[in-house]
Amino acid sequence: MFDNLVSLFVMVSLGVCFQLKRPGNISPSTAAHVINTSVVKFFFPAFCFKAISAADVSRDVLLLPLSAMITVSSSLLISFTIYTIIEKLTALNKKEKGVLILTSSFGNITFLGLLLLTDLYGKNAAGYVLVYDLLAINPLVWLVGTTIASYYGNREKSTIISPLRTVLALPPVWALFAGFIANFAGLRFPSFLTKTLELISTPIVPLMIFSMGLTLKIPKLKYLIISIPAILTKLCLGPLIAFGVALLLNIDGLALKSTVMEAAMPSMILTLIISSQYKLDHNLNAFIILSTTIISLITLPTVAQLIQGY
Secondary structure, eight states, X not given: OHHHHHHHHHHHHHHHHHHXXXXXXXXXXXXXHHHHHHIIIIIHHHHHXXXXXXXXXXXXXXXXXXXXXXXXXXXXXXXXXHHHHHHHHSOOOHHHHHHHHHHTTOXXXXXXXXXXXXXXXXXXXXXXHHHHIIIIIHHHIIIIIHHHHHHHSSSXXXXXXXXXXXXXXOHHHHHHHHHHHHHHHTOOOOHHHHXXXXXXXXXXXXXXXXXXXXXXXXXOHHHHHHTXXXXXXXXXXXXXXXXXXXXXXXXXXXXXXXXXXXXXXXBOTHHHHHHHHTTOOHHHHHHHHHHHHHHHHHHHHHHHHHTTTO
16 A cells, blocks of 8 residues: 555656646646546546446445445535634635535545555455445535535536536446446456456556646645644544444445545545636645645555454
């Protein structure tokens, strides 16, 4: 796990170097947009279909979305309460509050979680990660997350139909459903198609981590203080809630380990896109993603050790 986290920081550093040097006179924002669009529209759907169509879909796998929704909803409520109190006592503005609520609740499930969980628990963990993310976290991000962002940002207030359309328009969601159909139907694919899907899936993690480096900025001193509750909620309280929920739902084994580790992941990279769309504090968002990722060098191995016997 440690080697993977160090590799992550090397990739982020390369993104920062690109931002500073601008090779080919390409702006970092343009490069990030091309990478993010390519991953969401092309690379990631192929991976979703490949992983789910070959996964062992059990009762615990299907309970993961419920566990994720309870965990994230609890984190949203806790962070909202904390930052409402802080807002009354300090000069916290709405754009900052919106970012802090989002980043304290939504984790980097697929792009980092996928890398670490398959390293820890083998390829079988991939199915758990994708179900957790695409059937719970992604719908919550686009339905609840965008509603929060629109309230605290400068865009028009969103309706339930708009984010729902966004979720249904995501190619990975349809690839996930197609993967389930292929799985339940017992379909088997020729080896060349399986190999093609593997090749298409390979660049996903390095591309998204490199993209994060393209957006990092030097943080303000204020960020260091106001981000502490969000960081603690994301990295410490989140996995504790997930562990309790898993026990209540009678989830055990690899499914329990997966749901707790996924809840312990640092803040979600996708929140950067939402911050930009709804004109929240983009720099604060990038700072919290980087901070939680750095601190997770300590917290993730600790959580993995604590749940090892379950």
